[in-house]
Amino acid sequence: MGTGxxxxxxxxxxxxxxxxxxxxxxxALTAAQACQLRAIVGRILDAVDVEGGMTPKPGP
Structure with a gap:
């Protein structure tokens, strides 16, 4: 995990x-843009295996 x-x-x-x-x-975002960003980030996180080192999952 690195040095102290x-x-x-x-x-x-x-x-x-x-x-x-x-x-x-x-x-800097409007409320609507923040909602869009939340949805985009959710899609990105759904598309990768965070615990497996960011390995992309197969697309649709």
């Missing part, structure tokens, strides 16, 4: 990363 120092760097970066994603992506 590497983990500390990640933990330190998380708040700034979350703030940037919120500001640049989520807060």
């Amino acid at each position: 120092r590497g983990r500390a760097v990640i933990v330190e970066a998380v708040p700034r990363h979350v703030e940037a994603v919120n500001r640049l992506v989520l807060y």
Whole structure:
């Protein structure tokens, strides 16, 4: 899972990363766009096997 120092760097970066994603992506969307993004992300997650290393599942 990495070194203790590497983990500390990640933990330190998380708040700034979350703030940037919120500001640049989520807060920039209208409510309708946020719903569309939620649906799109859901489709993407359904199409990949997250536990198996992001292996694409067969398409329709």
